[in-house]
Amino acid sequence: MPPTSAETDNLDFPTLALHLGITIFGTCAWLTGEWAGDYKKLSHPGFSLHKGLGICLALLILARLLYGVWGPEKCRWGHLIPLDLKAWIGSAVEDLQSLLKLEMPDRPRFWGLKGVVQLFGLLVFAWMALSGSLLFTYLEPGRRAHGFLRVIKEMHEIGHTLIPIFLALHLTGVLLDALWGQGKWRRVLFLEK
Numbered sequence: 620m621p622p623t624s625a626e627t628d629n630l631d632f633p634t635l636a637l638h639l640g641i642t643i644f645g646t647c648a649w650l651t652g653e654w655a656g657d658y659k660k661l662s663h664p665g666f667s668l669h670k671g672l673g674i675c676l677a678l679l680i681l682a683r684l685l686y687g688v689w690g691p692e693k694c695r696w697g698h699l700i701p702l703d704l705k706a707w708i709g710s711a712v713e714d715l716q717s718l719l720k721l722e723m724p725d726r727p728r729f730w731g732l733k734g735v736v737q738l739f740g741l742l743v744f745a746w747m748a749l750s751g752s753l754l755f756t757y758l759e760p761g762r763r764a765h766g767f768l769r770v771i772k773e774m775h776e777i778g779h780t781l782i783p784i785f786l787a788l789h790l791t792g793v794l795l796d797a798l799w800g801q802g803k804w805r806r807v808l809f810l811e812k
């Protein structure tokens with residue numbers, strides 16, 4: 620089981636580089652999602668732009684997921700993600716209580732409250748990457764999506780709601796860490812060693 624304090628959980632270079640790529644392409648793909656609605660028209664610049672950004676992001680998400688399978692032992696999912704659901708939920712509840720007492724919790728990245736949020740983000744983006752890749756492969760621009768592809772498109776649009784929820788929670792955590800914690804945002808943006 621991973622440690623329950625953050626001390627041994629330093630984000631290594633590949634994790635940080637992938638996080639930066641996912642942040643940049645994730646924000647751009649999210650912001651251009653609405654423009655992709657012109658896919659039904661013969662001229663569809665919004666769709667083309669979103670498709671390009673979306674597929675780059677899908678590749679970055681895939682690389683992040685695979686890094687947790689083939690990366691160094693301490694970066695593997697089995698080490699990072701707690702399998703003890705009861706202890707995991709307990710750690711999230713404890714963190715919530717600490718925050719209500721204005722104390723900053725200190726956990727590895729997939730533990731406690733921030734772990735719940737970061738895992739949620741990873742799952743949302745993995746779903747967007749998978750559904751986006753299906754649209755990339757099968758959607759024919761210039762005509763409406765029908766049948767199974769239409770269902771996938773509707774389910775892809777759930778990102779419209781879930782991405783801002785994740786970003787609001789994740790960035791609130793980043794802000795609290797900047798005010799009362801270790802200010803990890805500098806390291807994540809390569810502004811500090």
Ligand code: HEM
Nearest residue numbers: 648652653655656670673674747748751754755776778779
């Ligand atoms: C991980 C990558 C992706 C993210 C984060 C993402 C994000 C989004 C979001 C947030 C929306 C909802 C827009 C809205 O309802 O306002 C959307 C819609 C859409 N996306 Fe993606 N997308 C990704 C990849 C892709 C890819 C690769 C394609 C390839 C074709 C694609 C095609 C579409 C289409 C057709 C729509 C529907 C537009 C509409 O009917 O309104 N997306 N995307």
Ligand code: HEM
Nearest residue numbers: 634638641642645646727728737740741744793803804807
């Ligand atoms: C699309 C946007 C984003 C996604 C999907 C995302 C996702 C994640 C994930 C999954 C982690 C855990 C590290 C890992 O990959 O193992 C993480 C950590 C982190 N992210 Fe983001 N992130 C996003 C945007 C941002 C932004 C804009 C910032 C602001 C600087 C930020 C700051 C951080 C920080 C400081 C950590 C370290 C947290 C810790 O371990 O205490 N993220 N992020």
